[in-house]
Structure formats: C-alpha cells, structure tokens
Amino acid sequence: MNINFQRAVDRLAGVPICAALSLLEKLRRGFVTHKTAPPRRILIVLLSEMGSLVLAQPMFAELKRRYPDAELHMLMFAKNREVLDLLGVMPKEHVITLNDKALGSFAADSLNALRRMRALDFDVVIDCELFSRVSSIFSYLSGAKVHVGFHPHTQEGLYRGSFMNRPVLYNPYRHLSQQFLTMVDAIEADGRPLAKGALHEVGAPPPLQFAEGEVAREIAQLETDFPVLRGKKLVLVYPDGGILPIRAWPPEYYEQLCDALLRDGYALALIGLPEAKPLAQRIVAHCRHELCIDLTGYTRSVRHLLALFQRAALLVTNDGGPGQFAALTALPTLVFFGPETPALYSPLAPNIHCLYTGLSCSPCLTAYNHRNSPCDGNNQCLKLITPEQVLEQARALLECPAA
Secondary structure (H helix, E strand, C coil): CCHHHHHHHHHHCHHHHHHHHHHHHHHHCCCCCCCCCCCCEEEEECCCCHHHHHHCHHHHHHHHHHCCCCEEEEEEEHHHHHHHHHHCCCCHHHEEEECCCCHHHHHHHHHHHHHHHHHHCCCEEEECCCCCHHHHHHHHHCCCCEEEEEECCCCCCCCCCCCCCEEEECCCCCCHHHHHHHHHHHCCCCCCCCCCCCCCCCCCCCCCCCCCCHHHHHHHHHHHHCHHHCCCCEEEEECCCCCCHHHCCCHHHHHHHHHHHHHCCCEEEECCCHHHHHHHHHHHHHHCCCCEEECCCCCCCHHHHHHHHCCCCEEEEECCHHHHHHCCCCCCEEEECCCCCHHHHCCCCCCEEEECCCCCCCCCCCHHHCCCCCCCCCCHHHHCCCHHHHHHHHHHHHHCCCC
16 A cells, blocks of 8 residues: 555544544443453554564563563565564564555454454554554554553653553653563553663664575575676665655665676666666666676565675665665665654664764654645755765775775
8 A cells, every 4th residue: 555545544544543542442441350360462552664573673572581481573565574583582473464455455364364364362552653543453452451552641642542541651862662662561560651761771682694605596586586796795775765755765875886886896786676676777777787687576585685695895875675675684784864863773783884964854754744744745864974974984995904
C-alpha cells in the first residue's frame, strides 16, 4: 500500500477505533484486575522499517536477560521478516507477519494475526511504533494484560487512545535504541511518567555470522559475474531514498562522488532494490566507466547483500536499511542524515560515520508528523553536504589499513 494511503487509513479509521477501544477499556477496568507475575509470553509489535529491527537488538537482549523463561514473539510486516531472522533473536515460528502490499491481503492477515495472538494469551505487549494507531489497535486486541507503548501524555495531538496501562513518554532527544530499552523498564515500573531511569549502556550489535565458505562463494560468484572487479577495491553506493525520497542525497552529487572515486582507481557498484534501477542506471550512464557497475536487484536477500559487504572497502548510503545493516559488519560506512537525525537513528557501531548539517528545519521527519515532511523537496539539509566533503572522508576511510 502507498505510504500516503497508509497514513490516511491510520488517521481516518485509526482515531475512531482507538476512541472506541478506549471507552471499552474504561468500562472493562472496573471489572477486571490483573495479578503481577513474571511474563510467560511477550509480544513485540514493530511493523515498519527494517533498520529499526537492528536498533531494537539491545531491547531483545535486555528482555532475554530480565525474563529468561519468557517466550518472545513478534508482529511485523512480512517484507521485513528476513532481517529479524538474520538477527536470530527468536524462533521463526514465533513471528506473526502482515502483508501490507494491498488492503485486501492486509485485512485477511490481520484477522489471522488476531486469532493467533488471542490464542497465545500474551502477558505483555510492547508496541514499538511511534504513535501509529494501527499498531496500538493490534496491541490492545492482542489481549495482553500489560500494554507498553509510546503515549503523548500532556502533548497535544498524536492521539492513539487511552487504553495503554504502561504508557511511555516519547523522548525526541534520546536515541531510539535507548527508548526501546525504556519500554522494557516500563513493564514493571510505576509513577508518571514511567521508567525514570538513566541511560543504558548500549554497544554495537553482534556481527552477523556466516557459514564456513559462504562469503567466499558469494564473492567468487560476484567476480565471475563482473570480472572487472577482480583485484580492485570496491566502493558500494546506495543512492535511493526508498519510500521517503526526501532522505536522498542529490543524484548529481552521487555522480560527482562516483566520478572522483573512479578517477582514484576504485571500483564502484550501485546497490538497491529493483525499483532503484533507473537511478542506478542514470549514475552508471553518467560515469561511463567500466569499473562502475549496477548491482540493483542483483542480491537475492539481505544476507546475500551482507556477504558482499565483506568484499567492499566502503559503503556510501542514504539513511535507510543498508546503513543499519552495515552495523552488523565491519564495513566502513558513510550515512547521510538530514530529514532525520543521527541523534535518534544513527547505527550503533564504530564503523558507521554520519554526515549531518543540522539546519533549523532538521529533522523534519519526526514522530510528531508521522514522518510526513513539510519540505518542498529542496532538501538543503542534504544539499549542503558537498561532494568534496564526502570525497575527503571517503578517501580517509579507504586509505586506512583496515579498508
């Protein structure tokens, strides 16, 4: 489904449904009491982006540490399932997926998901979405006794019902991984707002493990398919903005950067989903160099992509999935931020280097506007990061012995 259609459904249908469920819960609380006990089953609702799953890894680890006997389950969009499986944080049979490609399939999957959630009888649900009504509705209808989620408290707007019994204050000044950990704290917390705690210690996620010989086979196949790459240092470039094109560094800047790196003798490969091929082909056509190749649609999976990261010396990427996935590897990575801020979304690994100008209007994609930017498309926050600045940092990383 188109992201604007999703926003419209979330607003037009979500608000009255949340209001109705809030009234139901108000009546219900007078008759139902829940005894506090260690949770047996915990449901995490994290529907939206693949990269957020990597940022949620500390939360998964903390849940396992605090509640070692509890089963972890997940409700998520089917398109993001592969990343969760890569992280290996829960058994595959504990994952409930929704197909969001079309309204009909989403409705059918929603009914099946609700039946499955009710049958599992969850003790705790943690809604990790930022003020989405649909995730709040699913969380409530799961039937969990403890319902943790972001709540506006005294802020105006952002209505998603009043049925959460563990409402967490969203903090736009604290990294998202830290806020996910606050949700774990909130399960057994009291007071208002909940979980008034110091920052947790958060490190890089565990590196992805490959089977013996797996990486070597993928690299050999890549160099068979593209013999020009043999013996060359490889720079991977992800120029696509995905469903939020405002996050993309300008294509003409990518062209200038690629030109310069090709002159330095590096090989360049454009990566991305098949939908990104027109942009990749534009850059390849501009460069007109045998060492500039188009790999959009080439990788079979995220795992395949991360195997190719082992062959590369540098990744240059817009804010999005590849930058977060790079935190699962040692690949030196430059990530552009502007419409969103690294203070909230930076990948948590020492090999990640964020480029950010911090203009008066940045960030403009926030929880408060459901990531619907008011920008007219002239994203100066990214345009002010010049190709010369990026080239200087790229060369420094490429000249390091580890690269």
